[in-house]
Amino acid sequence: MDSRKWRLFYFGPMDRTPVIVGVGLSEYPKAPDLDAVQHHSLAMQRALADCGIPKREIDGYICAGGSGGMMVDDAVTMSEYLRIDHRYVDSTMTGGSSFEFHVQHGAAAIRDGACDTILVTYGSDQLSRMGRMLGTGGFQRGGSRVAGPMQYEAPYGNSLVGAYAMAARRHMHEFGTTSEQLAEIAVGVREFATLNPKAIYRDPITVDDVVNSRMIADPLHKLDCCAITDGGGAFIMTTAERARDLAQPPVYVLGAAGAQTHWNISQMPDYTTTAGAKAGPEAFARAGLTPDDVDMIMFYDSFTITVLLLLESVGFCKRGEGGPFVAEGHLKRGGKLPLNTDGGGLSSCHPGMRGIFLIIEAVRQLRGQAGEVQVPDCNVALAAGSGGWLSAIGVAILGKEHP
Amino acid sequence: MTSTEVVRGEEWLRPKPAKDPVSTPYWEAAARGELLIQHCPSCGNRQWYPRAVCTACGESPEWEQASGRGTVHTFTIIRQNYAKPFRDLLPYVVAMIELEEGPMVMGNVTDIEADDVQIGMPVEVYMVEAEEGLGVPFWRPAKS
Numbered sequence: 001m002d003s004r005k006w007r008l009f010y011f012g013p014m015d016r017t018p019v020i021v022g023v024g025l026s027e028y029p030k031a032p033d034l035d036a037v038q039h040h041s042l043a044m045q046r047a048l049a050d051c052g053i054p055k056r057e058i059d060g061y062i063c064a065g066g067s068g069g070m071m072v073d074d075a076v077t078m079s080e081y082l083r084i085d086h087r088y089v090d091s092t093m094t095g096g097s098s099f100e101f102h103v104q105h106g107a108a109a110i111r112d113g114a115c116d117t118i119l120v121t122y123g124s125d126q127l128s129r130m131g132r133m134l135g136t137g138g139f140q141r142g143g144s145r146v147a148g149p150m151q152y153e154a155p156y157g158n159s160l161v162g163a164y165a166m167a168a169r170r171h172m173h174e175f176g177t178t179s180e181q182l183a184e185i186a187v188g189v190r191e192f193a194t195l196n197p198k199a200i201y202r203d204p205i206t207v208d209d210v211v212n213s214r215m216i217a218d219p220l221h222k223l224d225c226c227a228i229t230d231g232g233g234a235f236i237m238t239t240a241e242r243a244r245d246l247a248q249p250p251v252y253v254l255g256a257a258g259a260q261t262h263w264n265i266s267q268m269p270d271y272t273t274t275a276g277a278k279a280g281p282e283a284f285a286r287a288g289l290t291p292d293d294v295d296m297i298m299f300y301d302s303f304t305i306t307v308l309l310l311l312e313s314v315g316f317c318k319r320g321e322g323g324p325f326v327a328e329g330h331l332k333r334g335g336k337l338p339l340n341t342d343g344g345g346l347s348s349c350h351p352g353m354r355g356i357f358l359i360i361e362a363v364r365q366l367r368g369q370a371g372e373v374q375v376p377d378c379n380v381a382l383a384a385g386s387g388g389w390l391s392a393i394g395v396a397i398l399g400k401e402h403p
Numbered sequence: 404m405t406s407t408e409v410v411r412g413e414e415w416l417r418p419k420p421a422k423d424p425v426s427t428p429y430w431e432a433a434a435r436g437e438l439l440i441q442h443c444p445s446c447g448n449r450q451w452y453p454r455a456v457c458t459a460c461g462e463s464p465e466w467e468q469a470s471g472r473g474t475v476h477t478f479t480i481i482r483q484n485y486a487k488p489f490r491d492l493l494p495y496v497v498a499m500i501e502l503e504e505g506p507m508v509m510g511n512v513t514d515i516e517a518d519d520v521q522i523g524m525p526v527e528v529y530m531v532e533a534e535e536g537l538g539v540p541f542w543r544p545a546k547s
């Protein structure tokens with residue numbers, strides 16, 4: 001029996017296993033001529049061209065919006081703008097992890113038959129629009145009135161970096177994690193960025209460079225923090241059946257899950273772990289895999305501490321052992337678990353909500369199209385997004401082989 | 404209970420909480436020198452910030468006056484912030500304070516060099532009046 005007949009036998013006439021078939025990036029790290037909606041548009045065009053699916057076949061659309069500028073880019077506006085005739089729409093917005101949740105939701109919708117082919121888009125002109133002060137610009141400016149849960153935090157002048165710094169401080173206190181261990185994360189990701197001609201930061205750095213860079217919010221230094229860039233991305237999900245005669249090999253969604261512990265940082269129930277402790281094991285259970293089966297990871301690296309907490313909570317090392325695990329070099333080029341081969345948000349591209357780039361780079365690796373940074377024998381990749389302030393964690397396990 | 408200091412008459416340049424039906428008693432109590440948390444009569448849960456529901460069981464919580472004493476659970480020293488008025492206050496400490504009663508609250512720890520703040524350090528609350536009927540809790544090292 002050839003593979004098609006075999007699948008017909010086992011999965012029936014329509015193999016609805018969810019796959020990712022097309023991916024596209026707009027322009028980064030700086031694209032002064034593109035606004036957020038143009039980033040969405042360009043990324044869509046490139047994702048369609050990548051797989052060869054005609055636009056009229058798209059019958060599902062997922063868009064988190066959230067580009068944050070004057071331009072409205074929510075799901076209903078973008079559906080109209082791109083003219084997507086969807087019969088399934090999802091506007092889940094969990095911050096930077098939205099796109100891992102989108103994989104979870106899109107996979108369920110495809111498996112269920114709610115739609116056959118889903119487009120996911122994202123775009124942001126954050127760098128061109130706002131300059132480089134976002135992370136430390138404070139949540140609210142003086143004199144303003146702040147409503148909702150933020151009214152209890154805004155008077156104290158915390159910054160985005162400060163929120164993550166509180167988690168880093170507590171982890172150091174409980175487990176003896178050091179700034180040098182966190183710095184190893186930034187150093188490893190930067191090495192990959194030196195091999196990405198488009199990355200915003202391309203000069204190699206050392207642990208000393210990181211710990212001697214300016215302190216932004218103790219204990220996080222400038223080089224513990226992600227870049228601020230422009231950028232956009234899109235990916236297209238469909239059935240394994242539809243994927244058979246497309247231009248690119250399909251990447252299978254093996255398991256995806258998401259969970260949330262809080263939104264604002266003052267409500268984080270435990271500053272040393274994340275909702276990845278729920279989402280990670282669930283994604284692995286759905287995939288029928290364990291962390292040992294994963295060949296490379298795409299983790300949200302808003303800050304070095306984000307990666308460390310995700311490593312522990314998703315299950316790649318025990319709680320409290322993230323520091324020594326990182327220091328052993330596993331995440332670096334040539335290590336057993338390479339991290340963020342595109343140069344990550346720390347050194348390559350972070351337009352505000354980076355989660356879509358985790359999916360796109362994982363697909364590039366699983367297709368074997370990653371060039372100089374290709375992970376050898378890459379069969380399984382895991383993307384873990386962190387949205388908000390370590391708040392909403394989405395995990396997507398992707399694979400080269402039909403499950 | 405010792406009375407909590409309320410600092411009045413200073414110009415308030417920070418963002419102001421927008422009082423809503425749930426938060427109004429909290430901010431008004433702070434202006435009187437009282438730190439309020441919520442206690443659930445149904446399940447005993449205590450919580451901060453104030454909400455219309457108990458986060459544990461969904462019932463309606465009641466107000467409870469906290470002692471105003473706690474310890475630093477975690478903190479950061481903000482060294483870069485371009486927003487007014489905070490850029491003029493650098494460096495300053497933002498901390499999560501674990502109250503004696505259990506819940507954690509966010510606040511600034513003042514009256515101490517930022518570099519001397521430690522996790523586990525005992526702190527006590529004081530209030531700053533942002534406007535009439537609106538007090539904001541701050542924290543300083545405990546006296547005893």
Ligand SMILES: [Zn+2]
Nearest residue numbers: 443446457460
């Ligand atoms: Zn209750």
